[in-house]
Amino acid sequence: MSSLDKTMARMGIAMDGPIKVDYSGGAAVKKSFVTEATIDVEAEGIEACRKLVRDHEIKCERMEQKIKDTPATKKAKAAGGELFVLREKLEKLKGNGDYRAAMTFVRKFDDEQKDAKREEKEKMEELIMTPGSDSKAMVAPVAVASESAHFEVDVEVAAVVQSAVEGSEGAQAQLQAGAGAMIYASEVKAEVASFVAAANAKIDAKLKRVPTRDDALKTVKALLWNPPAIFPSLPTILMLLGEAKLKSQPDGKATQLCTEVATAGLTLKSVLDLALPAVLAHTGSAAGSNWQVKLACIGIAKEVIRRLAEPGNCPKQLHLCMPTVLKALNAAAEDKRKEVKAAAAEFLEELASAEASISDEEAAILAERQDRARAEVSLCELVEPLRSYIESVVVACCIEAPNGSAAEALVEAELRSMVPVSAGSAVAAFKLAPAIERIFSAEA
Numbered sequence: 001m002s003s004l005d006k007t008m009a010r011m012g013i014a015m016d017g018p019i020k021v022d023y024s025g026g027a028a029v030k031k032s033f034v035t036e037a038t039i040d041v042e043a044e045g046i047e048a049c050r051k052l053v054r055d056h057e058i059k060c061e062r063m064e065q066k067i068k069d070t071p072a073t074k075k076a077k078a079a080g081g082e083l084f085v086l087r088e089k090l091e092k093l094k095g096n097g098d099y100r101a102a103m104t105f106v107r108k109f110d111d112e113q114k115d116a117k118r119e120e121k122e123k124m125e126e127l128i129m130t131p132g133s134d135s136k137a138m139v140a141p142v143a144v145a146s147e148s149a150h151f152e153v154d155v156e157v158a159a160v161v162q163s164a165v166e167g168s169e170g171a172q173a174q175l176q177a178g179a180g181a182m183i184y185a186s187e188v189k190a191e192v193a194s195f196v197a198a199a200n201a202k203i204d205a206k207l208k209r210v211p212t213r214d215d216a217l218k219t220v221k222a223l224l225w226n227p228p229a230i231f232p233s234l235p236t237i238l239m240l241l242g243e244a245k246l247k248s249q250p251d252g253k254a255t256q257l258c259t260e261v262a263t264a265g266l267t268l269k270s271v272l273d274l275a276l277p278a279v280l281a282h283t284g285s286a287a288g289s290n291w292q293v294k295l296a297c298i299g300i301a302k303e304v305i306r307r308l309a310e311p312g313n314c315p316k317q318l319h320l321c322m323p324t325v326l327k328a329l330n331a332a333a334e335d336k337r338k339e340v341k342a343a344a345a346e347f348l349e350e351l352a353s354a355e356a357s358i359s360d361e362e363a364a365i366l367a368e369r370q371d372r373a374r375a376e377v378s379l380c381e382l383v384e385p386l387r388s389y390i391e392s393v394v395v396a397c398c399i400e401a402p403n404g405s406a407a408e409a410l411v412e413a414e415l416r417s418m419v420p421v422s423a424g425s426a427v428a429a430f431k432l433a434p435a436i437e438r439i440f441s442a443e444a
Contacts, residue, residue, distance in 0.1 A: 011041065016346055025224075032095070033088070033091040033092045033094070033095035034095040034097070034100070035095060035096060035097040036097045037097035037098050037100065038097065038098055039052075039098050039101065039102070041102055041104075041105040042105075044102070044232070046105070046106065046109050046129050047379050049053050049102035049105050049106050050102075050106050050378060050379070051375060051378070051379055052098065052099065052102045053099065053102050053103050053106055054374070054375045054378060055375060056093065056096065056102075056322070058371050058375070060090065060093050060094060061279035063086065063089060063090045064090065065095060066086055067083065067086050069081050070082055070086060077420065087314065102216045113122040122144075122275075127131075131132060134171065135325070144355040146252065150383075151190055151193060151384055151385065152189060153190070153191060153193075153194050153197050153198070154184075154186070154188045154190055154191060154192060154194040155194075155277060156184050156185065156186050156188065156257075157184070157188060157191050157194035157195060157198065158198035158201075159184075160174055160175065160182070160198075161175065161198035161199050161202060161203075161204060161219070162198065164215070164218070164219040164222065165202050165203060165206045165212065165215055165216050165219045166212070166215060167212075167215040172218050172219060172222045173222070175195070175219065175222040175223055176221075176222040176225075178225050178226075178229055178417060179191055179192050179226075179417065179419060179420045180419075180420025180421055180422060180423075182323065190383060192226065192386070192418050192419065193383045193384075193385040193386050194385075195223065195226055195229050196226065196228045196385035196386060196389075197385045199219070199223060199229035199230065199233075200228075200229065200232050200233075203216050203220060203229075203230070203233045204232065204233045204361050205218060205348060206219075207233060207236045207237065207240075210238060213246070214239075214246065214247045214248040215248075217232075217246065217248045217249070217254070217257060218248050220233060220237065220257065220261065221248075221257060221260070223416050224260055224261070224264055225264075225295055226417070226418070227264040227265050227270055227274070227383065227389060228270075228274075228386055228388070228389035230261050231261070231263060231264070231270075231274045231275055231278075231389075233261075234258070234261050234262060234275055234278045234279075235278045235281075235282070235286065237254055237257065237258055237261060238254075238258055238278065238279065238282045238286075238287075238293060238296075238297060238300075239282070239287070239290070239293060240254040240258075241253070241254050241255060241292060241293045241296040241297065242290045242292040242293050242296075255296055255300070256294070258300055259281075259300050259303055260277065261275070262275045262278075262279050262300055262304050263303070263304055263307050265393075265414060266413055266414050266415065266416075266417070267312055267313050267314070267354075267399055267410070267414055268304075268307060268308055268313045269314060269392070269393045269396040269400075269410070269411075269414045270389050270392035270393050270414075271304065271308060271314070272308065272314060272317050272318065272321050272392075272396065273388075273392035273395070273396070274388065274389065274392055275304070276301070276304055276305075276308075276321075276325075276373075277324075279297050279300050279301045279304060280297075280301060280325065280328035280329075281282070281322070281328070281336070282294065282297040282329060283297045283298050283301060283328055283329065283340075283344065284332055284335070285330040285351075289340065291335070291337040291340050294332065294335065294337070294340045295337075295339050295340050295343055298329075298332060298340065298343045298344055298347060299343070300349070301325075301328075301329075302347055304352075305318065305325065305351075309354075309357070314396055314399075314400060315357045315358075315400075316357060316358055316362075316366055316399050316400050317366075317370075317396050317399045317400065318357070319356065319357050319363060320363060320366060320367060320399070321394050322351075325351070326351065328352070329344050329347055329348050330348065332344035332346075333345045333348060352367065366399050369398060369399060369439065369443070370395060370398075370399055372439055372442060373394060373395040373398040373399070373439045374391070374395055376392070376435045376438050376439050377391045377394045377395060377432075377435050377439075378391065379434050379435070380394075380430070380431065380432060381431060382430060386430075390415065390418075390430055390432075392416060393411060393414050394407075394411055394432060394435065394436065397410035397411045397414065398439050398440070403440055404436050404437050404439070404440035404441075407426055407436050407439070407440065408432075408433060408436055411426070411427055411436065412425060412426055412427050413430060415427070415430065
């Protein structure tokens with residue numbers, strides 16, 4: 001503490017932040033760029049506030065990138081220099097009153113939703129796990145708070161998932177048949193979303209217990225057509241790669257199933273967002289000291305990336321994500337275990353020798369489209385269990401497609417299995433066409 005600080009403390013004078021003294025007689029107080037809000041967040045509503053926050057964060061990210069790209073010379077850092085000006089602009093963006101008010105509103109709303117969903121998840125688990133539950137009560141819909149579209153868990157659907165993870169071969173076969181294949185005693189309004197909600201609530205816990213593990217793995221295999229139902233369990237399945245006594249797997253290992261889960265989806269349109277990050281994480285610290293898991297995950301990552309790079313899948317999006325891939329593999333190449341180090345180094349050499357799929361100019365255009373797509377699709381009314389999956393699919397399809405109509409066709413193909421045949425178009429069922437049109441209209 002400086003002598004000035006001690007003196008002010010003795011006098012009982014509080015300071016909001018540090019004061020720089022210029023010893024010429026004055027004090028240079030750090031400039032504040034925080035402004036007052038000009039909007040009424042309650043009147044604007046959650047979706048408008050969410051869009052405002054997302055758009056503003058994109059501006060902040062771009063400004064931060066400009067700062068990183070600017071050489072940190074003395075001239076640039078001095079008052080009035082390029083870096084000085086850029087940093088002031090960033091502070092002004094972060095201090096914008098409307099942005100701060102909207103962000104606070106969104107965070108509060110999301111926290112309340114998380115609490116409500118957690119309570120509802122606990123209720124659902126209790127209902128479907130209670131021995132001797134009244135069958136009429138079992139089929140009664142349970143309301144779940146959602147940030148956009150209303151969603152009710154169809155508990156009769158959830159009960160099928162529960163039976164599957166407990167070892168019912170009939171239930172596993174029913175799940176494998178896909179959306180719209182089952183006949184229920186009650187009216188089912190959200191079959192696929194209910195599959196997802198129930199699977200996310202039950203499978204992971206069963207995987208972690210040896211007596212129930214094999215039945216849980218069979219349930220995962222039965223749900224390969226439904227990526228959002230199985231992606232959350234991928235980290236747990238990856239940790240089984242070090243074991244060689246899994247009865248449900250042909251060779252006793254989880255390698256094939258991990259690869260199938262990590263490449264789920266017709267053209268892998270959600271894999272880069274929802275599956276590959278888990279695989280890459282387990283090439284390093286997420287696997288702890290288990291080098292067998294790290295080594296196996298490098299092999300799985302290689303297969304996933306090979307599939308992603310194929311025409312018709314996600315070569316352009318993969319190009320945008322390659323820095324993240326390289327960062328994970330470079331870390332693995334420094335592993336203490338020689339097998340892991342060698343596998344990572346070999347994979348890095350393969351990637352280095354591969355030709356770039358797109359030019360830097362096209363990559364910049366696609367990066368902007370990706371930001372725009374994430375902002376637009378976040379405003380769509382989607383049921384919560386399917387939200388992150390559908391958002392990832394739409395974003396990926398918009399990156400890969402040359403125009404809006406082509407993007408719609410890609411989305412339709414990827415999401416078709418998520419709606420029953422009677423529902424017709426998946427794009428129409430999830431009301432995605434307006435968002436896709438807006439994403440591409442900005443480039444017209």
